[in-house]
Amino acid sequence: MQYNYVGEPNPNLLCCICRAPFLDPVTTRSCGHTFCRTCLVQALDHAKQCPVDRSPLSLEDLTPTNPIIRALVDELIVECIHTECPQTTQRQLLTSHLLDSCPFSLVSCPTSQCDETLHRKDLAKHDCTNVTKLVPCDLCGTEISLDDLELHVSECQEDTTSCTACSVSLTRAQASSHSETCPATIVDCVQAPNGCSWNGPRSLFESSHKSTCPYEAIAGFFALNSTRHTQLEQENNILRYKMATLEDTVHTLRRELQSAKAALGPWYRADGVSGYSSDRQSTSSGLSSSISTSDPTPPIQDYNALAAYFPSEDTPSNRAAGFSSPSSQSSWEASRTERIAPLNLSTSLEGALVGIRESVVTLDSALDSLGRRADIALANETMRLNEDVMSLRANIHGLRMQVHTIMIERNAQVTGRNPEMVDGAWPALPTGRYYSGTKL
Amino acid sequence: MALPKRIIKETERLVADPAPGITAVPHDDNLRYFDVTIQGPDGSPFQQGIFKLELFLPEEYPMAPPKVRFLTKIYHPNIDKLGRICLDILKDKWSPALQIRTVLLSVQALLSAPNPDDPLATDVAKHYKENEKDAQRVSREWTQLYASE
Numbered sequence: 001m002q003y004n005y006v007g008e009p010n011p012n013l014l015c016c017i018c019r020a021p022f023l024d025p026v027t028t029r030s031c032g033h034t035f036c037r038t039c040l041v042q043a044l045d046h047a048k049q050c051p052v053d054r055s056p057l058s059l060e061d062l063t064p065t066n067p068i069i070r071a072l073v074d075e076l077i078v079e080c081i082h083t084e085c086p087q088t089t090q091r092q093l094l095t096s097h098l099l100d101s102c103p104f105s106l107v108s109c110p111t112s113q114c115d116e117t118l119h120r121k122d123l124a125k126h127d128c129t130n131v132t133k134l135v136p137c138d139l140c141g142t143e144i145s146l147d148d149l150e151l152h153v154s155e156c157q158e159d160t161t162s163c164t165a166c167s168v169s170l171t172r173a174q175a176s177s178h179s180e181t182c183p184a185t186i187v188d189c190v191q192a193p194n195g196c197s198w199n200g201p202r203s204l205f206e207s208s209h210k211s212t213c214p215y216e217a218i219a220g221f222f223a224l225n226s227t228r229h230t231q232l233e234q235e236n237n238i239l240r241y242k243m244a245t246l247e248d249t250v251h252t253l254r255r256e257l258q259s260a261k262a263a264l265g266p267w268y269r270a271d272g273v274s275g276y277s278s279d280r281q282s283t284s285s286g287l288s289s290s291i292s293t294s295d296p297t298p299p300i301q302d303y304n305a306l307a308a309y310f311p312s313e314d315t316p317s318n319r320a321a322g323f324s325s326p327s328s329q330s331s332w333e334a335s336r337t338e339r340i341a342p343l344n345l346s347t348s349l350e351g352a353l354v355g356i357r358e359s360v361v362t363l364d365s366a367l368d369s370l371g372r373r374a375d376i377a378l379a380n381e382t383m384r385l386n387e388d389v390m391s392l393r394a395n396i397h398g399l400r401m402q403v404h405t406i407m408i409e410r411n412a413q414v415t416g417r418n419p420e421m422v423d424g425a426w427p428a429l430p431t432g433r434y435y436s437g438t439k440l
Numbered sequence: 441m442a443l444p445k446r447i448i449k450e451t452e453r454l455v456a457d458p459a460p461g462i463t464a465v466p467h468d469d470n471l472r473y474f475d476v477t478i479q480g481p482d483g484s485p486f487q488q489g490i491f492k493l494e495l496f497l498p499e500e501y502p503m504a505p506p507k508v509r510f511l512t513k514i515y516h517p518n519i520d521k522l523g524r525i526c527l528d529i530l531k532d533k534w535s536p537a538l539q540i541r542t543v544l545l546s547v548q549a550l551l552s553a554p555n556p557d558d559p560l561a562t563d564v565a566k567h568y569k570e571n572e573k574d575a576q577r578v579s580r581e582w583t584q585l586y587a588s589e
Contacts, residue, residue, distance in 0.1 A: 002445060016537040017502055019446045043536045046503045051537040 004079040006088050013073050015039050017051060021073045021091075025065035031055050034065050080104075165201075191215035194222050267349040443471055447497060450540050462544045464495065472497040476508075476544060480587065481552040485579035486514070489587030493523075493547070495540065505534035506543055515575070515582040517556040517565035525550070526560035 009021045017039035024037045033052045035043070040062065043051050050057045064070075074092040081094070082104035089097050098105050103121035118126055136143050139158040153159070157173040165184035179185060183203035189196040190205075196215040198205075210216060261268045451471065454464045461479035466472075476493040480486030492511040498504050508530060510523035518526040529538060529546055559565030567575040 017446075018444075019449050019539075039536070042503055046500075047535075049535075051535040054533065054535060 001081065001094075003076075003091060003094070004081075005091075006077040006079060009076055010072075013069070013076070017043060021076055022065065022069065023073075025069060025073065026062040027065045028057055029061045029063050030057065034069065037062075189213055189215070191219065191222070264349060267352070446502060447472070454540060459541055459545055461548060462541075464540060464544065472501075474540070478544060478548050478551070480583060481548060484552045485576040486516075486551045486583050486587070489514075489583035490589060491551075491587050493544075495544075497540075502536040502539070505530050505538075506540060508543060508547060513582060513586040515564055515579040516551065517554045517559045517561055517568050518550055520561045524560065526555075526558060 003020070005021065013021045015022050015025070015034075015036045017035055020036075022034060022036050025034050026037045026040060027034045028050055031050050031053055033050055035051070040051070041059065044057060044059060048056060048058055074090065076091050077088050078091045078094055080087045080089070080097060080102055082102060085102050085104045087097060087102065101120075103119065105120050106117050107120050107123060109116045109118065109123070109126060116126070135145075135149060137149065137152055137156055137158075139153070139156045142152070144152050155172070157171065159172045160169055161172055161175050162169045163175070163178055163182055163184075165186070166182050168178070168182075170178050181202075183201065185202050186199060187202045187205055189198040189209060191213055192199075194215050196213055198209050198213065200209065215222070451466055458464070461481070462476070464474045464476045466474050474495040474497075476495050478491045478493060480489035480491065489512075491514060494509050494511055496507045498507065508525055510519055510525065512523075513521075514523075520526075525547060527546060527550055529535075529543065554568060556565040556568040564575065567578070
């Protein structure tokens with residue numbers, strides 16, 4: 001056994017022949033040198049002398065080495081010989097480790113019927129119930145498991161049976177070939193597929209019926225006919241398949257067309273509406289009626305009715321002229337109908353959408369400026385009215401003052417009282433205003 | 441045939457801790473075959489020469505001696521034209537206790553101490569015996585010619 005020592009062993013314990021720690025060391029009686037027993041025995045085979053000092057030596061001159069040396073080498077620590085096993089142990093204990101505990105040692109399954117060898121660690125997982133003993137079949141000698149034996153015997157090719165028609169005894173393997181040749185077996189006429197109703201033993205068919213059968217006489221015609229028939233069938237199948245494929249394609253195209261129509265709405269126009277519908281009538285009459293009834297899309301007739309909502313033509317210059325004088329109320333009114341953005345049905349759907357979008361943006365800005373103008377006008381009006389009200393109020397006030405003065409004067413004249421007496425009644429009244437009021 | 445542990449150990453030590461003036465490198469495809477160089481020992485006519493040798497460990501090694509042969513031409517009484525060496529430990533005096541290292545050290549020692557009394561190249565041995573000075577001159581010349589870098 002090759003040991004893997006842990007660490008460097010003491011060089012005094014190395015055999016000078018194998019350069020490894022002594023294994024079962026022996027010492028020479030004459031010169032006292034120590035070697036492994038196997039190393040020295042080999043060396044003495046080549047030369048009867050001590051490998052160290054070349055003194056004459058024979059196997060009889062060897063003596064077991066001092067027990068101290070033996071113990072020193074036996075207790076050296078070695079790795080397990082299985083590289084997967086991390087265990088290290090004294091050299092003298094490695095054998096028992098391998099025999100009793102190393103999980104990587106190969107052991108045979110303890111079940112008597114199972115002869116599998118596996119790692120000790122896998123022994124617990126090992127399930128040998130599936131492995132059953134094989135027994136040979138009595139008839140054919142094939143090795144087979146006990147469970148399958150019954151089934152095997154019932155169909156074993158070596159089993160003997162007898163022919164039902166001629167009662168010859170046969171093995172099963174021969175039986176199938178015999179039934180095709182047995183002269184006693186009842187057979188139908190070979191022309192049975194073509195209508196011959198004769199049947200009887202095979203021997204009789206060959207000897208008598210074959211020559212008299214009316215169908216056999218025109219066998220050539222049948223053969224020719226049947227090949228043509230199969231050809232036609234094949235062709236028919238191919239055509240049917242093609243037909244199905246084409247129908248599928250038509251359905252798919254129809255669905256796609258409908259979804260396209262739905263997406264396009266009024267923008268959908270086939271190349272020549274009338275041409276399309278007439279085409280469609282002719283095809284739909286040819287195709288199955290289910291296709292034409294399942295078509296939910298209404299025919300496109302309302303193109304002209306829709307066109308009324310969308311003025312057919314408006315040039316950008318026209319539009320620009322309309323927006324060039326927004327301040328003028330009258331021109332706004334006049335050009336109002338032309339301000340609506342044109343929707344050109346002759347362009348693509350995308351182009352029309354872009355046109356609409358542009359119009360909306362323009363409308364938005366126009367509305368914005370209109371609102372601002374209205375605001376300014378309203379503010380101006382309000383200020384002017386405010387001023388009017390103020391001046392009116394002042395006038396009324398002056399008039400009131402004058403009326404008041406006149407009334408006081410008249411009272412003074414009537415009662416003869418001094419007008420200065422009532423002056424205190426209006427202490428807040430500024431004299432200036434009073435006089436200015438009088439001047440008015 | 442697996443390589444014995446002893447050979448692996450010896451090779452490892454030769455590469456990791458070579459003897460002075462001696463190198464031995466095993467071939468990649470045959471670990472029993474070594475390319476060896478030995479420096480000529482100081483004070484000998486082979487001083488400053490680098491001598492190439494081949495060394496082969498036979499199947500019976502270490503019970504049988506290694507086979508060693510000079511590849512570089514050398515003027516030495518114990519080494520012939522084919523590079524074969526007359527050295528007792530390579531023949532009858534081999535012991536399994538010897539190893540590659542000791543063999544190569546012995547060869548190096550043989551360069552320091554030619555032994556014309558046990559010759560292999562008889563003409564060289566005769567030259568050494570009759571006129572040692574002149575023979576050493578030739579040895580030096582050959583070393584210059586064949587064993588310098």
